[in-house]
Amino acid sequence: xxxxxxxxxxxxxxxxxxxxxxxxxxxxxLDDVRxxxxxxxxxxxxxxFRVEEVLLCGITATPPHPxxxxxxxxxxxxxxWRYFHTAIDAIxxxxxxxxxxxxxxxxxxxxxxxxxxxxxxxxxxxxxxxxAVVFGNEVRGVRQExxxxxxxxxxxxxxxxxxxxxxxxxxxxxxxxxxxxHFKK
Numbered sequence: 001x002x003x004x005x006x007x008x009x010x011x012x013x014x015x016x017x018x019x020x021x022x023x024x025x026x027x028x029x030l031d032d033v034r035x036x037x038x039x040x041x042x043x044x045x046x047x048x049f050r051v052e053e054v055l056l057c058g059i060t061a062t063p064p065h066p067x068x069x070x071x072x073x074x075x076x077x078x079x080x081w082r083y084f085h086t087a088i089d090a091i092x093x094x095x096x097x098x099x100x101x102x103x104x105x106x107x108x109x110x111x112x113x114x115x116x117x118x119x120x121x122x123x124x125x126x127x128x129x130x131x132a133v134v135f136g137n138e139v140r141g142v143r144q145e146x147x148x149x150x151x152x153x154x155x156x157x158x159x160x161x162x163x164x165x166x167x168x169x170x171x172x173x174x175x176x177x178x179x180x181x182h183f184k185k
Contacts, residue, residue, distance in 0.1 A: 024182055025182070026130060028054045029135065030042060030060045033060045040067065043079055044071060054079055058085070060083075100151045101132045103134045103136075104171075106163070111153070133171075133174055141164070
């Protein structure tokens with residue numbers, strides 16, 4: 001019978017070791033995300049997969065905040081983050097770093113996650129210094145002006161009656177896919 005591991009047995013990185021460790025060449029952009037619990041959840045996921053950086057834009061709250069900490073559980077302290085007044089400002093910053101930018105949105109011509117042949121994951125390859133994924137507001141999603149400045153859109157296939165997923169759940173699925181591809185090399 002399997003035995004549940006104790007935290008000490010999992011050999012997780014200390015915050016200092018996390019800062020020194022190699023990162024997944026992925027930047028997560030949260031644009032106008034209202035819920036601090038969603039923000040915290042995204043930080044925790046970014047910590048789990050050693051995401052390079054989180055960019056917080058618009059009305060997205062910034063650490064430190066008790067509601068962010070409640071779900072981030074310290075991820076907001078280990079993962080590097082910056083605040084930008086707008087997602088357009090964040091994209092301009094990402095362009096200076098030679099990053100590809102993908103909006104996570106249902107769009108004409110979006111690439112379906114799981115379509116390994118055409119999913120444009122250029123993290124750290126071909127002279128590209130990484131990728132960024134933009135997640136939008138819980139109700140309105142990613143704004144068209146942000147989509148217009150993206151290199152493409154990625155969509156998660158859905159088979160039920162709802163047309164969207166919670167932003168933190170969506171981020172977990174997308175980040176996992178980037179990490180899976182990157183770390184299996």
